[in-house]
Amino acid sequence: xxxxxxxxxxxxxxxxxxxxxxxxxxxxxxxxxxxxxxxxxxxxxxxxxxxxxxxxxxxxxxxxxxxxxxxxxxxxxxxxxxxxxxxxxxxxxxxxxxxxxxxxxxxxxxxxxxxxxxxxxxxxxxxxxxxxxxxxxxxxxxxxxxxxxxxxxxxxxxxxxxxxxxxxxxxxxxxxxxxxxxxxxxxxxxxxxxxxxxxxxxxxxxxxxxxxxxxxxxxxxxxxxxxxxxxxxxxxxxxxxxxxxxxxxxxxxxxxxxxxxxxxxxxxxxxxxxxxxxxxxxxxxxxxxxxxxxxxxxxxxxxxxxxxxxxxxxxxxxxxxxxxxxxxxxxxxxxxxxxxxxxxxxx
Amino acid sequence: xxxxxxxxxxxxxxxxxxxxxxxxxxxxxxxxxxxxxxxxxxxxxxxxxxxxxxxxxxxxxxxxxxxxxxxxxxxxxxxxxxxxxxxxxxxxxxxxxxxxxxxxxxxxxxxxxxxxxxxxxxxxxxxxxxxxxxxxxxxxxxxxxxxxxxxxxxxxxxxxxxxxxxxxxxxxxxxxxxxxxxxxxxxxxxxxxxxxxxxxxxxxxxxxxxxxxxxxxxxxxxxxxxxxxxxxxxxxxxxxxxxxxxxxxxxxxxxxxxxxxxxxxxxxxxxxxxxxxxxxxxxxxxxxxxxxxxxxxxxxxxxxxxxxxxxxxxxxxxxxxxx
Numbered sequence: 001x002x003x004x005x006x007x008x009x010x011x012x013x014x015x016x017x018x019x020x021x022x023x024x025x026x027x028x029x030x031x032x033x034x035x036x037x038x039x040x041x042x043x044x045x046x047x048x049x050x051x052x053x054x055x056x057x058x059x060x061x062x063x064x065x066x067x068x069x070x071x072x073x074x075x076x077x078x079x080x081x082x083x084x085x086x087x088x089x090x091x092x093x094x095x096x097x098x099x100x101x102x103x104x105x106x107x108x109x110x111x112x113x114x115x116x117x118x119x120x121x122x123x124x125x126x127x128x129x130x131x132x133x134x135x136x137x138x139x140x141x142x143x144x145x146x147x148x149x150x151x152x153x154x155x156x157x158x159x160x161x162x163x164x165x166x167x168x169x170x171x172x173x174x175x176x177x178x179x180x181x182x183x184x185x186x187x188x189x190x191x192x193x194x195x196x197x198x199x200x201x202x203x204x205x206x207x208x209x210x211x212x213x214x215x216x217x218x219x220x221x222x223x224x225x226x227x228x229x230x231x232x233x234x235x236x237x238x239x240x241x242x243x244x245x246x247x248x249x250x251x252x253x254x255x256x257x258x259x260x261x262x263x264x265x266x267x268x269x270x271x272x273x274x275x276x277x278x279x280x281x282x283x284x285x286x287x288x289x290x291x292x293x294x295x296x297x298x299x300x301x302x303x304x305x306x307x308x309x310x311x312x313x314x315x316x317x318x319x320x321x322x323x324x325x326x327x328x329x330x331x332x333x334x335x336x337x338x339x340x341x342x343x344x345x346x347x
Numbered sequence: 348x349x350x351x352x353x354x355x356x357x358x359x360x361x362x363x364x365x366x367x368x369x370x371x372x373x374x375x376x377x378x379x380x381x382x383x384x385x386x387x388x389x390x391x392x393x394x395x396x397x398x399x400x401x402x403x404x405x406x407x408x409x410x411x412x413x414x415x416x417x418x419x420x421x422x423x424x425x426x427x428x429x430x431x432x433x434x435x436x437x438x439x440x441x442x443x444x445x446x447x448x449x450x451x452x453x454x455x456x457x458x459x460x461x462x463x464x465x466x467x468x469x470x471x472x473x474x475x476x477x478x479x480x481x482x483x484x485x486x487x488x489x490x491x492x493x494x495x496x497x498x499x500x501x502x503x504x505x506x507x508x509x510x511x512x513x514x515x516x517x518x519x520x521x522x523x524x525x526x527x528x529x530x531x532x533x534x535x536x537x538x539x540x541x542x543x544x545x546x547x548x549x550x551x552x553x554x555x556x557x558x559x560x561x562x563x564x565x566x567x568x569x570x571x572x573x574x575x576x577x578x579x580x581x582x583x584x585x586x587x588x589x590x591x592x593x594x595x596x597x598x599x600x601x602x603x604x605x606x607x608x609x610x611x612x613x614x615x616x617x618x619x620x621x622x623x624x625x626x627x628x629x630x631x632x633x634x635x636x637x638x639x640x641x642x643x644x645x646x647x648x649x650x651x652x653x654x655x656x657x658x659x660x661x662x663x664x665x666x667x668x669x670x
Contacts, residue, residue: 174365179645181608182626186373186642189630272488279491283612286493287627306497306616313501320494327489335485 041264044340051336054329061326065136069129080126081294127296128318134205134297135323139277141208142215147270149216150223151262155254157224158231168228172221180218184280187214188289207291211284215277223269230265234258264341268334275330282323298323351661359654366646367419371412374635425640429633435640438625443644445621449540449613450606454599456545457552462592464549465556472561480553487550493612496543500616503539510539513618544613548606555598559591566590593664600656604649 035043045051073079157168188210195210234240235258243253278298284290285299293300301319308315418424425435468477504512563569564587572586573579611623618624622641629637 174362178366178369179604179607179642179649181604181611182642182645183369183373185611185626185630186370186638189638190373275489279489282491283493286491286612287615289630302491302494302497309497309501310505316494316497316501320491320498323491323494324489327491328485331485331489 041340044343045336048336048339050332051340054333054336057325057329058333061132061329062136065129065132069126069133072129073126076123076126078123078126080123080130080296124301124315124318127301128298128322131296131298131301131319132322132326134208134291134295135278135281135299135326137204137208138211138215138281138291138297139274141204141212142219142277142280143270143274145212145216146219146273147223147266149220151227151266153220154224154227155231155258155262158228159235159250159254159258161232165228168224172224175218175221178218184214184218184284185287185289187217188284205291205295205297207295207297211281211290215280219273219277223266223273226265226269227262230262231258234261268338268341271330271334271337275327275334278323278327278330282319348661352658355654355657355661359650362650363647366650367416367643368412370639370642370646371415372408374639419643425643426636428629428637429635435636438637439622439640439644442620442622442625442641445619446607446610446614446623448537449544449610449619449621450603452537452541453544453548453606453610454603456541457549457599458595460545460549461552461556462595465553466560466588468553469557469560469564477557480557484550484554487547487553490547492544492547492609493616495547496540496613496616499539499543499546511536512539540613540617540619543616544606544609548602548609552595552599556591556595559594560587563587563591593660597656597660600660601653603652604645607645607649 069080153168157165191210191214195213197206198204198209200209240253240257243257248257281290281297282299282302285297286303288300288303290299291297298319302316302323305315305319415426418426423436425439427433428435428438464476464480464483468474468480471477500512503509569582569586572582577586607622610621611626613619614621614623615627622645626638626641629635629641
């Protein structure tokens with residue numbers, strides 16, 4: 001066995017919950033190689049067809065929303081914000097799927113694949129695709145921020161304990177006792193109008209920054225609790241003691257010895273959290289305190305749906321199904337990852 | 348027990364202060380000038396200045412907060428609506444019973460759905476029922492509650508016409524003008540909202556009940572009970588379920604905030620004019636005192652409820668107090 005493979009192996013064994021990795025005394029004749037931690041995780045994950053399917057589905061969603069929305073717009077010839085007078089019928093009800101409308105700008109008849117989305121007769125299909133971008137932006141950015149804040153606070157509280165832990169834990173308890181949704185609504189509706197215009201030069205949709213910040217404010221405590229509990233038990237392990245003895249600094253111990261062990265919970269938990277934030281964006285926009293119109297998002301597409309509850313129930317279906325399938329895929333992926341990281345967790 | 352009680356009460360007071368401070372600060376971040384809102388659209392600058400003076404908006408923020416807290420604690424007053432000068436308290440007392448019937452009804456329904464399913468699937472892991480239950484759990488965390496509410500109301504209310512799709516009926520003190528009232532009408536109008544709120548929540552509880560029961564089944568005292576020759580029914584009832592369901596009830600008590608949050612959506616969908624409906628309406632009108640009142644009332648309700656659940660739990664299970 002070559003030295004590099006041996007190094008990989010050692011690396012694999014130390015980066016993670018590698019207690020079950022057996023490092024045999026390597027005699028050059030024996031071709032048996034112990035599997036590294038990540039390799040084992042990957043082998044288990046590969047076999048989980050549901051989780052792999054979820055990954056493919058999520059990649060599909062991202063492709064459809066990012067290059068897909070842009071391509072569809074080019075192909076169809078109008079933008080998601082273009083109103084069509086033909087898009088509403090005499091009763092001011094949006095037309096149903098596959099309706100032909102006249103486009104005065106191009107002087108051509110065009111097809112609204114999923115019908116019109118509102119009383120302005122805008123294209124539901126394009127709005128759904130562009131709305132997916134917004135929903136994913138909110139969910140992913142919220143998750144990244146929440147996990148970073150939560151991991152840092154949780155690790156610091158768990159590692160240093162003492163007064164710093166007391167402060168962070170109390171803060172956690174206070175945040176948890178808040179009727180979070182009421183505060184989120186209050187915040188989004190008051191602070192929102194100031195932050196809605198922050199788009200970082202058009203990279204993000206209007207309103208995304210507000211939602212993301214509000215989610216950060218009320219979402220960090222959950223990962224913080226999980227990470228803190230994990231760090232509390234890890235810091236009693238011998239390898240931390242050994243590192244301390246060799247004179248490693250606190251920062252080095254947290255970064256090189258604790259963080260690798262936290263990778264599994266962070267990855268699993270992030271996936272589940274993303275799902276939650278896709279739902280949360282939909283929920284807040286549904287109430288009218290999330291993404292402001294005319295920017296489409298899955299949530300505000302749903303919020304205009306009840307208006308046509310009896311006449312055009314399709315409008316409830318499309319964004320609803322998009323949200324449900326996406327959250328379902330994230331949750332299934334999270335379950336699959338958890339099983340792959342820790343086979344004992346499977347019941 | 349007394350020490351635990353005192354500690355727990357003090358903590359509730361700290362929470363109350365934290366909640367009011369944060370609420371107050373949030374409402375200071377509002378872009379619009381509160382005095383202008385209170386004075387009305389057509390107010391002259393002099394009038395706005397007068398209102399500013401009257402509302403004490405020129406004082407430093409901590410003094411304003413102190414005044415607000417004094418009024419809240421000693422007079423129990425949440426202020427007046429900007430829109431029609433009516434008392435926020437009245438508004439909340441009108442709205443709270445609607446939300447309360449929604450939340451408590453849904454809470455009971457959550458238990459009715461999740462406890463039997465959770466127990467059965469814990470008893471037979473990997474059975475067909477268990478797999479179906481786990482799918483339900485997954486759907487429970489993936490479905491937006493308001494969307495479920497919309498779909499339910501479309502199918503059962505609109506298409507099948509089995510239940511009303513909107514409205515609320517008083518149980519007692521039915522107003523003269525009301526066209527419905529009494530327990531039957533109340534429940535008939537609440538069935539769909541209850542179901543919509545509970546069906547999504549219950550998913551998470553199925554998993555929780557299942558985990559608790561499975562965990563309890565492996566405990567030593569269960570084995571001891573079996574070894575003594577206790578009949579299986581008795582082991583199940585007195586040893587397993589009694590210990591497994593206690594934490595479930597506590598979690599449900601702690602989750603009242605979640606249910607209250609969920610209630611906002613259900614109220615919006617079903618046109619119930621409860622706390623959620625009131626909050627959403629006040630956002631539209633920039634009626635900050637009402638919004639603030641709802642937030643504070645909701646927070647206090649949650650703090651009190653968790654306090655009661657904690658105390659009852661400590662009383663039932665002595666192990667809690669000692670930690």
